[in-house]
Amino acid sequence: MTTFDMNDDSVVVVVGSGAGGGTLGAELAIKGVKTVILEAGGRHETDDFQNDEWGSFGQISWLDKRTTSGSWRVAKDFSGLPAWIVKAVGGSTTHWAGASLRFQEHEWKAKTTYGDVAGASLLDWPIDMAEMDPWYAKAEDRMGVTRTNGIPGLPGNNNYKVLEAGAKKLGYKEVHTGRMAINSEPRDDRAACLQIGFCFQGCKSGAKWSTLVAEIPKGEATGNLEVRPNAQVLKIEHDDAGKVTGVLYADKDGKQHLQKARVVCVAGNSIESPRLLLNSASSKYPDGLANSSGMVGKNYMRHMTGSVYAVFDKPVHMYRGTTMAGIITDESRNDPSRGFVGGYEMETLALGLPFMAAFLDPGGWGKDFSWWMDNYENTAGMWLVGEDMPQEKNAITLHATEKDQHGLPVPNVHFDDHENDIKMRDHAFGQGEAVYKAAGAVKTFRTPPYPSTHNLGTNRMSADAKDGVVNKHGQTHDIANLFVSDGSQFTTGAAENPTLTIVALALRQADFIAGEMSKGNL
Amino acid sequence: MNGKTDISRRTVLKAAGAGLIVAGTGAGGLVYGHNDAWAATAENLDADTFATLVQMSRDTYPHDRLEDKFYAAAVSGLDKAAKDDAALKTMLTDGVAGLNKAAGGSYSGITDADKRVALLKAMESDGFFQKVRGNLVTGLYNNKEAWPLFGYEGASADKGGYIDRGFDDISWL
Numbered sequence: 197m198t199t200f201d202m203n204d205d206s207v208v209v210v211v212g213s214g215a216g217g218g219t220l221g222a223e224l225a226i227k228g229v230k231t232v233i234l235e236a237g238g239r240h241e242t243d244d245f246q247n248d249e250w251g252s253f254g255q256i257s258w259l260d261k262r263t264t265s266g267s268w269r270v271a272k273d274f275s276g277l278p279a280w281i282v283k284a285v286g287g288s289t290t291h292w293a294g295a296s297l298r299f300q301e302h303e304w305k306a307k308t309t310y311g312d313v314a315g316a317s318l319l320d321w322p323i324d325m326a327e328m329d330p331w332y333a334k335a336e337d338r339m340g341v342t343r344t345n346g347i348p349g350l351p352g353n354n355n356y357k358v359l360e361a362g363a364k365k366l367g368y369k370e371v372h373t374g375r376m377a378i379n380s381e382p383r384d385d386r387a388a389c390l391q392i393g394f395c396f397q398g399c400k401s402g403a404k405w406s407t408l409v410a411e412i413p414k415g416e417a418t419g420n421l422e423v424r425p426n427a428q429v430l431k432i433e434h435d436d437a438g439k440v441t442g443v444l445y446a447d448k449d450g451k452q453h454l455q456k457a458r459v460v461c462v463a464g465n466s467i468e469s470p471r472l473l474l475n476s477a478s479s480k481y482p483d484g485l486a487n488s489s490g491m492v493g494k495n496y497m498r499h500m501t502g503s504v505y506a507v508f509d510k511p512v513h514m515y516r517g518t519t520m521a522g523i524i525t526d527e528s529r530n531d532p533s534r535g536f537v538g539g540y541e542m543e544t545l546a547l548g549l550p551f552m553a554a555f556l557d558p559g560g561w562g563k564d565f566s567w568w569m570d571n572y573e574n575t576a577g578m579w580l581v582g583e584d585m586p587q588e589k590n591a592i593t594l595h596a597t598e599k600d601q602h603g604l605p606v607p608n609v610h611f612d613d614h615e616n617d618i619k620m621r622d623h624a625f626g627q628g629e630a631v632y633k634a635a636g637a638v639k640t641f642r643t644p645p646y647p648s649t650h651n652l653g654t655n656r657m658s659a660d661a662k663d664g665v666v667n668k669h670g671q672t673h674d675i676a677n678l679f680v681s682d683g684s685q686f687t688t689g690a691a692e693n694p695t696l697t698i699v700a701l702a703l704r705q706a707d708f709i710a711g712e713m714s715k716g717n718l
Numbered sequence: 719m720n721g722k723t724d725i726s727r728r729t730v731l732k733a734a735g736a737g738l739i740v741a742g743t744g745a746g747g748l749v750y751g752h753n754d755a756w757a758a759t760a761e762n763l764d765a766d767t768f769a770t771l772v773q774m775s776r777d778t779y780p781h782d783r784l785e786d787k788f789y790a791a792a793v794s795g796l797d798k799a800a801k802d803d804a805a806l807k808t809m810l811t812d813g814v815a816g817l818n819k820a821a822g823g824s825y826s827g828i829t830d831a832d833k834r835v836a837l838l839k840a841m842e843s844d845g846f847f848q849k850v851r852g853n854l855v856t857g858l859y860n861n862k863e864a865w866p867l868f869g870y871e872g873a874s875a876d877k878g879g880y881i882d883r884g885f886d887d888i889s890w891l
Contacts, residue, residue, distance in 0.1 A: 247873030250860050353880075354888040361891045390879030400875040510890045515870065517885035549870035553859035561778045561842075561851050562835060569859065570781060573869025635891070 198419050200232050202455050207232050208709065209443055209457035211429045211472065214287020215698040216682035217463030218407025219338075221423070222415030223706035229713065231421050232455060233412075234445055236428035236464070237283035240290075242409060245398030249550045252397035256290060258283040261606045262467065263595055268611040269644045273558035278609035280647040281465055285425050286408025288465065288649065289695065290398045293520035294376040294405065295543060296341040297692035298332050301325040302530055303538075303583070306688040309530060310537040315614060316585035317495055321687040322659040322668040331700040339377040339405040339699060340384055349373045350380045350389060353517030355544045358508070358576040362635030363524045363542075366627075370525040374543070377405035377695075378518060384410060391517035393546065427453075430602055432460055432476040432485055432678070440485070440678045446602050459709060459718055461670075463681040463702075466496065466651035470592045470684060471607040473655070473665075486655070486672035486680075491665050493592040495656050496609065497689040498648035500582040500617045503545060504628030505556060506637035507571040514546040514576050521546075527627060528582075528691045536619040539691045540582025542628060547577065556643055568641065576632065580624035581650070583691045585614035592654050650694050655684040669708045670701060677718055681705055762800040762807060767814045768793060771850060773826045774817065777834050778851050779858055783867050792857030796850070806849070813846030 200207050210221040213235040221233040237256070246252045257280065264271035264278045271278070282288045302309040304325055307318040336344040343349050350373045352360065363371040378395075379388045389403040402409050415421035426448035433454065434440045442456040462469045470493035474484040484492050521544045528539040547555060549572055556568055568575070590612060594605035613621075629640040658664025661673035670685050672678045681702055683694050690697070712718040760768040768790075775789040800807035817825045820837050828834050841847050858864065865872050874880055 247875050250856060351886060353885045357886065357888050357891055389881070390875075391881040391885040392875045392879035394873075394875070401879070508890075511869065512888065513869070513871075513884065516874075516880040516883075548872075549865055549868050550856065550860040553855050562839075563780055566779050566781055569779070569868060570783070 197416065198422050200230060200422050202453060204230070205441070205456035206230060206458050207456075208459045208461065209234060209455055210461045210463060210681065211443065212236075212287060212463035212465065212468070212682060213285050213407055213412065213423060214282070214463060214465065214682065215289050215292075215407065215695045216702045217461065218286060218289065218411050219699050219702035220461055220463065220681045220706050221421055222407070222411035223703055224710060225415035225418045225421035227706060227710040228418075228420060229710055231415070232457075233421065233423045234427040234429050234443065234455065235285050235287075235423060235425045236468075237285065237425065239285040239423070239425040240398065242398070242400060242402050245290075245400050247392065247394045247397060247400065249397065249548045252394075256282045256284045256398060260600055261598060263598060263606060263608045264610070265608055266590070266611040268613055270647055271611070273644070274647045277647045279465070279467055279651055280649050281651065285412065285423060286406045289406035290408055291396050291649070292406075292695055293395045293545070294378045294518070295520050295523070295693040296336065296339060296375045296377045296696040297541070299325070299328070299690045299692055299697060300528065303688065303690035304328075306538075306583075313537060313585060313616060315587060316616070317588045318586060319656070319658060319663055319687050322657055328700060328704075331704045332696065334703050335696055335700040338703070339410070339696070340379055341696070342374065342376045342378070342380050343372070344375060347383070348380045350376055350378060350518060350521070351391075353391060353521045354512050355514035355517070355546050355576050356522035358512055358635050359522055359524065359542075359544050359578060359631060362631035362633070365634035366631055368524050368526045368631075372523065373521060374523045376518070376520070379403040386410070389518065393515050393517055393519065393548075395519035428602070429464070429472060430475065430604060432462075432472065434478065434480065434485070434675070436480075438480060438675060440675055450602065459677045459679065459713075461679040461681045461705075461709075462655075465682055466654045466684040467592050467607050467609060469680060469682055470654040471594065474594050475604050486665050486674045486678055488674050489662050489664060491656060491663070493654050494588045494590075495586040495653045496590040496592055496611060496651070497584050497586055497653040497686065498611060498645075499650040499652070499689055500540060500580070500584045500620045500624070501645040501650075502580045502621050502625055503577060503643035503646075504580070504625060504632065504640055505568070505575055505577045505643060506629070506632030506635075506640045507568070508574050508576065508636060509638055511573050512576045513573065514544075515548050519546050520544060520579070524631070527624065534623055536616045536623065538583035538616070538620065540580055540620055540624050541691055541693070542624070542631070543579050543581065545577050545579035555646055556641065558644070576635075578628055578631070580621070580628055581691065581693065582620050582624060583689050584617045586653055586656070586688060587612070587614055650683070650689070652683045652686040652689050652694060655680040657685045657687045670705045671708075679705065679709065759794070760797055763797050763810060767811050768797060770814045770817065770826050771796065771810065773834075774838065774850055775854055775858070777831065777838060779854050780831070784858075784864060788858060788861055788864050791861060792854050795857045796853050809846055809849060813844070813850075816846070817841070
């Protein structure tokens with residue numbers, strides 16, 4: 197394996213190895229750029245993953261201390277766990293379910309499309325569909341997304357069949373087994389899906405795309421990429437001129453090291469990325485790096501989410517097969533006559549018995565709760581995911597007193613639902629219940645949001661430097677050799693699961709960085 | 719059945735010496751212990767506290783399909799944790815004492831399940847109740863022995879997944 201010297205200041209340092217960082221690091225290496233990925237978590241390969249919800253949760257989740265505030269229900273139900281994301285090589289691509297959807301054209305222009313929404317800090321992206329189409333195409337090919345590039349859809353499992361039956365009876369038209377970055381046939385040296393289930397726990401067959409199994413190995417094979425696990429970046433250093441020069445990180449024993457860098461790309465997810473910029477404050481940048489706009493950490497989005505579970509009078513066995521086995525996209529359009537702007541997707545989702553107990557109705561108990569658990573075998577489930585409104589007050593901030601294991605302030609995650617989010621959720625709950633009732637459900641249940649998996653927007657992309665943190669290449673407005681490479685770049689969230697867009701942006705950013713380096717601009 | 723755990727079996731408990739054998743619940747709440755199918759040992763809590771916590775656990779998440787041994791196994795988790803956690807031991811001991819007091823003597827002696835649940839409802843925001851309830855989320859539902867009783871099959875990768883084992887076998891739609 198290639199290793200680079202701590203004092204090698206010709207390397208690009210990427211902080212994080214998930215959808216953004218893992219893809220970017222691999223693509224830079226493929227382009228011949230010497231790259232070091234620093235990953236806070238350990239490296240667990242396919243064989244190490246566990247078909248065990250709590251066991252896996254303990255193995256790969258980001259469990260460092262975090263605090264919450266705001267009126268969102270997660271702050272009440274899971275006050276120390278605002279986000280359900282991963283601390284391991286591959287980041288949350290080890291945990292994701294694989295749904296790979298492109299933004300719709302209007303979603304790149306949320307401000308123009310939705311107009312002024314009171315309380316929302318909407319903005320148009322500085323890029324659009326025409327700009328992104330080729331990068332989406334490249335990402336879909338890289339990830340092997342079903343229903344693209346001639347790749348067949350996955351077969352529908354029982355949970356999907358229930359969803360499909362209800363959706364069709366209800367008159368929905370766009371119902372299928374999804375565009376999934378899970379092999380429906382062998383591809384890219386990875387096998388076809390065995391319908392194991394446990395997609396959230398790390399795929400044990402390698403059929404699901406992740407940066408761990410699909411991107412990082414390709415980058416490492418070039419000899420240009422070193423992935424250093426158990427390396428938690430604490431601070432980004434800069435010189436007197438203001439350019440970044442390297443990063444300070446702690447290894448697994450807590451020992452600190454300084455890795456020099458030519459370029460630094462931050463991809464630690466939308467909670468850690470702004471936290472790192474804020475924790476890197478200096479006399480030159482007293483409000484944190486790249487924060488002249490004051491927008492670092494602001495406009496935190498988490499998608500409008502919720503779930504509907506339904507019990508039928510016969511078995512479903514929803515947990516058999518892919519976790520996200522199918523989708524209804526009819527409600528993803530922007531149709532303000534529904535009482536809200538933006539749209540949402542309806543996607544099957546299955547939890548095992550242990551996680552049903554934890555997430556169906558957090559805090560619930562008694563006979564009614566037990567009834568749901570007694571009927572687990574006959575239960576079907578779907579997740580509702582839609583565009584939420586960016587609000588400046590929803591923010592990642594540094595806690596005033598709480599410190600982490602390295603002595604740095606922990607992040608606080610503040611979130612209040614926007615009125616638009618609430619109206620959309622109510623609508624989605626109603627439609628989700630209607631789908632299952634149409635399929636013959638005995639009873640349905642509205643499950644509140646899980647801790648956030650789609651964390652977005654806290655270093656947002658803007659045409660104007662005063663509105664956001666990065667430009668259309670993810671390059672910070674303030675510091676030319678400092679980039680943001682994860683979902684925190686998102687100007688707005690759109691209705692779709694974000695990973696495909698994060699990967700497409702990372703591929704595009706790799707092209708830009710390599711180009712600027714060869715031109716001598718970086 | 720009313721879901722009642724008969725803990726009038728003090729003699730059983732005492733016969734077990736320092737340990738505790740909690741008997742199972744049969745139809746009508748009758749004990750059918752002594753089957754040696756399971757035994758839980760109270761190591762740190764006193765036997766009555768342990769047994770009351772078992773009854774309280776069943777009342778919190780009542781499942782006719784689950785024998786008492788599953789609730790006892792969950793309570794054992796608390797019992798073990800109490801070894802090095804004096805505050806927890808006090809919370810559980812005092813909590814049970816408070817529950818018994820609210821019950822007019824013995825929580826487990828109340829035969830009407832609805833009346834027992836009403837007592838729990840009145841204290842559901844208390845740290846003690848939340849501790850016992852929270853413990854069950856994993857202590858009860860993450861017990862692999864209980865999974866088949868709920869129709870949950872657990873790990874599948876070692877069996878080749880469900881591709882040939884019914885991932886799409888639904889026939890009633």
